[in-house]
Amino acid sequence: MVSLSAILAVTFCxxxxxxxxxxxxxxKSRTTVKYTMKTLASSSETIIFMFLGISAxxxxxxxWDTALVLGTLxxxxxxxxxxxxxxxxxxxxxxxxxxxxxDQVVMSYGGLRGAVAFALVILLDREKVKxxxxxxxxxxxxxxxxxxxxxxxxxxxxxxxxxxxxxHHKPTLNEELHEHVALPPLTLxxxxxxxxxxxxAVEDIVGHHGYHYWRDKWEQFDKKYLSQLLMRKSAYRLRxxxxxxxxxxxxxxxxxxxxxxxxxxxxxxxxxxxMPSRTSMSESSVTNLLRESGSxxxxxxxxxxxxxxxxxxEDAAMHHVLRGSLYKPRRRYKxxxxxxxxxPDKQERxxxxxxxxxxKRRLETFKSTKHxxxxxxxxxxxxxxxxxxxxxxxxxxxxxxTKEAPNGKTHRNVPWQDAAPVLVMVSSEEEESxxxxxxxxxxxxxxxxxxATDEVLQGKTTPGSLDVCPSPCIIPPSPTxxxxxxxxxxxxxxxxxxxxxxxxxxxxxxxxxxWNQSISSLESIASPPGIESGPQHxxxxxxxxxxQPQSASQAMPEQSSxxxxxxxxxxxGRSQSDSSPDGPEQQELQPLMATEEQGRMPPTAEPRWLxxxxxxxx
Amino acid sequence: xxxxxxxxxxxxxxxxxxxxxxxxxxREDFQRIPELAINPLGDRIINAFFPEGEDQVNFRGFMxxxxxxxxxEDNEKNKDQNGPEPLNSRSxxxxxxxxxxxxxxxxxxxxxxxxxxxxxxxxVNISDEQLGSIADRxxxxxDQDGDSAISFxxxxxxxxxxxxxxxxxxxxxx
Numbered sequence: 001m002v003s004l005s006a007i008l009a010v011t012f013c014x015x016x017x018x019x020x021x022x023x024x025x026x027x028k029s030r031t032t033v034k035y036t037m038k039t040l041a042s043s044s045e046t047i048i049f050m051f052l053g054i055s056a057x058x059x060x061x062x063x064w065d066t067a068l069v070l071g072t073l074x075x076x077x078x079x080x081x082x083x084x085x086x087x088x089x090x091x092x093x094x095x096x097x098x099x100x101x102x103d104q105v106v107m108s109y110g111g112l113r114g115a116v117a118f119a120l121v122i123l124l125d126r127e128k129v130k131x132x133x134x135x136x137x138x139x140x141x142x143x144x145x146x147x148x149x150x151x152x153x154x155x156x157x158x159x160x161x162x163x164x165x166x167x168h169h170k171p172t173l174n175e176e177l178h179e180h181v182a183l184p185p186l187t188l189x190x191x192x193x194x195x196x197x198x199x200x201a202v203e204d205i206v207g208h209h210g211y212h213y214w215r216d217k218w219e220q221f222d223k224k225y226l227s228q229l230l231m232r233k234s235a236y237r238l239r240x241x242x243x244x245x246x247x248x249x250x251x252x253x254x255x256x257x258x259x260x261x262x263x264x265x266x267x268x269x270x271x272x273x274x275m276p277s278r279t280s281m282s283e284s285s286v287t288n289l290l291r292e293s294g295s296x297x298x299x300x301x302x303x304x305x306x307x308x309x310x311x312x313x314e315d316a317a318m319h320h321v322l323r324g325s326l327y328k329p330r331r332r333y334k335x336x337x338x339x340x341x342x343x344p345d346k347q348e349r350x351x352x353x354x355x356x357x358x359x360k361r362r363l364e365t366f367k368s369t370k371h372x373x374x375x376x377x378x379x380x381x382x383x384x385x386x387x388x389x390x391x392x393x394x395x396x397x398x399x400x401x402t403k404e405a406p407n408g409k410t411h412r413n414v415p416w417q418d419a420a421p422v423l424v425m426v427s428s429e430e431e432e433s434x435x436x437x438x439x440x441x442x443x444x445x446x447x448x449x450x451x452a453t454d455e456v457l458q459g460k461t462t463p464g465s466l467d468v469c470p471s472p473c474i475i476p477p478s479p480t481x482x483x484x485x486x487x488x489x490x491x492x493x494x495x496x497x498x499x500x501x502x503x504x505x506x507x508x509x510x511x512x513x514x515w516n517q518s519i520s521s522l523e524s525i526a527s528p529p530g531i532e533s534g535p536q537h538x539x540x541x542x543x544x545x546x547x548q549p550q551s552a553s554q555a556m557p558e559q560s561s562x563x564x565x566x567x568x569x570x571x572x573g574r575s576q577s578d579s580s581p582d583g584p585e586q587q588e589l590q591p592l593m594a595t596e597e598q599g600r601m602p603p604t605a606e607p608r609w610l611x612x613x614x615x616x617x618x
Numbered sequence: 619x620x621x622x623x624x625x626x627x628x629x630x631x632x633x634x635x636x637x638x639x640x641x642x643x644x645r646e647d648f649q650r651i652p653e654l655a656i657n658p659l660g661d662r663i664i665n666a667f668f669p670e671g672e673d674q675v676n677f678r679g680f681m682x683x684x685x686x687x688x689x690x691e692d693n694e695k696n697k698d699q700n701g702p703e704p705l706n707s708r709s710x711x712x713x714x715x716x717x718x719x720x721x722x723x724x725x726x727x728x729x730x731x732x733x734x735x736x737x738x739x740x741x742v743n744i745s746d747e748q749l750g751s752i753a754d755r756x757x758x759x760x761d762q763d764g765d766s767a768i769s770f771x772x773x774x775x776x777x778x779x780x781x782x783x784x785x786x787x788x789x790x791x792x
Binding site for chain 2: 354357358359361362
């Protein structure tokens with residue numbers, strides 16, 4: 001109608017609408033759509049290239065003009081180079097690592113024109129554009145040239161120029177190499193990675209990347225107006241989808257855990273990220289060192305014991321292991337999107353792990369430094385992208401047991417309601433090894449661990465705006481307790497309990513606050529690394545707990561499916577069933593809450609902070 | 619050496635981090651930065667900001683630590699040969715990193731300290747024994763004076779080929 005390009009219109013439509021569409025449909029639909037689109041894309045590409053090939057031999061479709069063709073070829077190369085140089089000049093003013101000549105050469109050489117150009121030119125209207133045939137001919141030649149000639153030669157060019165590449169086969173390379181060359185000291189590896197992490201951290205402290213300011217602004221605008229318009233209310237329950245994934249992850253963890261017979265660490269059989277690091281330098285730099293230090297290596301050779309062969313193998317193995325397992329520093333930008341592969345988001349698992357460990361360490365520090373302080377608390381662990389670790393769901397069998405437990409021990413209940421969500425540790429039958437915990441009950445189903453000193457309990461006054469994050473994750477246990485991820489008893493079939501086993505920790509009040517804040521802000525990071533989730537995740541984290549001694553049974557889930565944390569303790573009389581219907585509501589409220597400043601705990605706002613109401617799911 | 623606009627920018631960042639409005643940052647303020655929670659070395663870096671034993675850092679201290687990360691400029695190599703080295707020299711950068719490893723500040727990275735750092739940076743898939751052996755090998759390779767710990771000089775030697783200047787520099791946007 002307006003004679004604008006349909007193709008580009010569709011492209012932009014896809015870009016803009018993706019977020020809303022994804023939010024509005026269920027997870028299964030989303031998956032279906034995703035894979036369907038990929039299939040369609042692949043087949044369309046094939047078709048268009050077929051069409052291109054056919055057009056090339058069908059002389060009725062084009063008219064040859066030598067000058068035009070040659071001129072075009074020459075000029076596209078020229079102007080691409082010019083464009084790259086100009087833009088890199090501008091960009092280099094802002095980059096720490098400037099793009100050097102070689103990068104620019106590769107970038108300009110890598111300009112492949114393909115299907116879109118051809119499609120556009122074929123769609124030209126012959127009436128309006130008399131010279132269409134010339135264009136078609138030219139375009140065909142250009143496409144052929146760039147795809148075939150440039151496409152095929154770019155790889156040799158890159159190797160010839162010794163460009164640093166992100167490498168996937170380095171271990172083998174090393175294994176070959178190290179027979180001739182000394183492996184760089186193992187110290188290098190962690191140090192290099194350490195530097196990356198350090199840099200990332202300091203950048204965050206500094207609040208680097210000012211352009212995020214604009215991004216944040218856009219996100220806010222988007223959240224306030226657009227999202228409300230374009231997304232269903234239930235889209236705010238985006239988290240559900242995430243919980244599903246999380247849930248499945250946990251099931252898998254739990255199963256593997258059980259299979260392993262209780263070895264703690266194996267429970268976290270999360271694949272460590274294997275995405276290329278932010279700068280590929282750290283990985284490839286080792287190989288570069290090898291390459292560049294070719295001469296230096298010879299010296300080393302003389303020093304090497306000839307008996308090193310076995311050690312070399314160990315070395316190689318260690319290198320391999322280390323390289324595979326070191327955490328990658330946070331990526332700022334999502335990796336390139338491939339039409340043919342969908343890579344799972346491993347970064348998030350890494351984040352989750354690291355977060356967990358960090359919190360554990362923090363708690364341990366506090367525990368050691370403030371030994372006698374009295375509050376017990378557990379922290380929610382939140383993943384950056386809003387994945388929330390699901391709250392432990394107790395199976396029915398467990399529930400009944402737990403109910404008994406708290407009732408009998410009032411002093412334990414107090415802290416629980418008192419401030420912190422209690423950590424319920426569910427152990428499987430194989431697990432009953434935690435007898436070190438004196439307060440632990442070795443019930444068959446649930447091990448209720450609440451560690452708090454009595455003084456804490458009694459002496460603790462309501463910390464006013466103390467917010468506790470009853471939500472998920474719980475954090476690190478005392479040294480006596482082994483940290484475990486315990487499988488749940490899936491006897492109900494569809495209920496899973498995941499607990500990161502922990503005990504209540506004693507954490508000072510101010511720490512809690514900061515903690516909550518960090519957790520909540522974690523959630524609401526409008527993360528620079530491409531966010532897929534729609535609405536910001538709001539702080540699940542910070543509900544306000546009012547301490548009121550109440551019977552523990554309230555805290556215990558009544559419903560089989562959900563375990564709702566002490567949050568409802570704060571408001572007496574809330575029953576579990578209440579929270580169920582309210583769950584979605586609450587979740588809707590959450591995004592709104594998000595707009596409040598991070599630093600402030602919403603005062604008593606959400607009585608029931610219950611995060612995850614799985615009832616609807618199960 | 620640091621431009622005025624950079625200082626202003628950093629100061630505004632400092633104040634935005636400083637929720638308590640008392641002109642100093644405490645550890646909680648740092649921990650509030652979400653990305654640090656998912657950085658394996660986050661806590662240590664936070665500690666690096668705080669001078670020995672204190673819990674608050676003022677803006678000057680904040681700047682001092684951040685100054686380690688300024689990119690090394692060529693003209694700085696010429697001046698100040700006699701005076702104290704600028705904070706962002708290569709050796710100071712390395713020293714900063716060294717201090718992250720070396721918790722007890724005895725100027726040596728012992729096996730335990732190395733193990734701790736490795737454990738922090740590595741996922742849970744590696745067992746403790748493996749990690750221990752990695753640490754052992756690392757120390758073996760780097761250790762030259764045979765004290766089974768890595769001293770600063772050894773650390774520097776190991777990293778001599780690494781472009782530390784670039785890896786530990788942040789271009790503060792103007």
